[in-house]
Amino acid sequence: MSAQPATSVDAHVVCESIHLGFGEREVFSDLCCEMVAGDVTVLMGSSGTGKSTLLRMIGGLQRPDSGSIRVAGRELVGLAEQGLAEARTHLGMLFQNGALLDSMTIFDNVALPLREHSKLSADQIAAEVRDRLDAVGLEGVEHLLPGELSGGMLRRAALARAIIENPEVLLCDEPFSGLDPPNVERIEALLTRLNRERGLTVIVTSHHMASSLRMGHRIILLKDRAAVSGTPRELALSEDSEIHDFMGAEGAAFLKTLAADGASE
Numbered sequence: 232m233s234a235q236p237a238t239s240v241d242a243h244v245v246c247e248s249i250h251l252g253f254g255e256r257e258v259f260s261d262l263c264c265e266m267v268a269g270d271v272t273v274l275m276g277s278s279g280t281g282k283s284t285l286l287r288m289i290g291g292l293q294r295p296d297s298g299s300i301r302v303a304g305r306e307l308v309g310l311a312e313q314g315l316a317e318a319r320t321h322l323g324m325l326f327q328n329g330a331l332l333d334s335m336t337i338f339d340n341v342a343l344p345l346r347e348h349s350k351l352s353a354d355q356i357a358a359e360v361r362d363r364l365d366a367v368g369l370e371g372v373e374h375l376l377p378g379e380l381s382g383g384m385l386r387r388a389a390l391a392r393a394i395i396e397n398p399e400v401l402l403c404d405e406p407f408s409g410l411d412p413p414n415v416e417r418i419e420a421l422l423t424r425l426n427r428e429r430g431l432t433v434i435v436t437s438h439h440m441a442s443s444l445r446m447g448h449r450i451i452l453l454k455d456r457a458a459v460s461g462t463p464r465e466l467a468l469s470e471d472s473e474i475h476d477f478m479g480a481e482g483a484a485f486l487k488t489l490a491a492d493g494a495s496e
């Protein structure tokens with residue numbers, strides 16, 4: 232029997248021996264990985280390696296064929312739909328297809344989960360919505376419709392909605408996609424701040440190497456239906472040619488920044 236990796240005491244999300252296929256396509260074969268509580272973990276890998284699928288499994292939106300997925304010690308695999316729905320209340324999700332509803336104002340979009348799941352009064356809901364819009368740097372847009380906001384503002388409004396119920400874990404699928412560099416930096420800074428100030432465990436999929444290296448405490452690199460994980464530094468220093476090629480010039484540039492920071496201390 233192969234040895235199971237030891238689970239860290241502070242692991243918030245633990246995936247063990249995950250197998251998943253879609254018809255002929257085997258996406259995961261014995262995938263094991265974990266995300267530490269309070270960390271920003273970035274899921275990376277070439278297109279089609281299963282980043283979104285892994286995020287969807289952690290979010291209880293996709294069931295693996297076999298294996299175990301535990302979030303805060305709670306086993307998701309085998310839960311009935313009602314149990315999964317309950318588990319999802321502890322998770323905030325920013326998914327690519329999770330766009331805001333076009334016919335509702337930004338205020339109503341962000342308030343929607345609270346109206347559906349909580350017994351808060353209208354005043355309490357308004358206070359919560361203002362707090363989250365403030366946290367993502369959006370003020371004075373409550374009354375606008377999504378169509379009246381820029382792409383970067385829309386992403387921030389969707390982020391405000393994802394954290395409206397004070398989740399313990401925030402799952403973000405490609406939060407930087409389609410944004411220009413200033414907006415990439417803005418979302419990156421926001422996710423880092425939510426992680427630091429609200430203690431959120433953040434799990435992000437991204438193609439954006441420079442940003443992933445800056446913001447990730449750990450990176451999980453999906454390849455060959457399994458995962459390799461490490462700190463950005465560990466992966467950038469890896470002598471495995473596949474990892475080295477994947478990290479590319481930006482991995483090397485990142486190591487230089489670390490060396491420069493070290494030298495100036």
Ligand SMILES: Nc1ncnc2c1ncn2[C@@H]1O[C@H](COP(=O)(O)OP(=O)(O)O)[C@@H](O)[C@H]1O
Nearest residue numbers: 253256258276277278279280281282283284285
């Ligand atoms: N619902 C589905 N039905 C069939 N194939 C799927 C489904 N979801 C994902 N896949 C396949 O699983 C693989 C991984 O997809 P995905 O998680 O979207 O990759 P990534 O996000 O890394 O680009 C791809 O080959 C994709 O075509």
Ligand SMILES: [Mg+2]
Nearest residue numbers: 282283284436
């Ligand atoms: Mg994807």
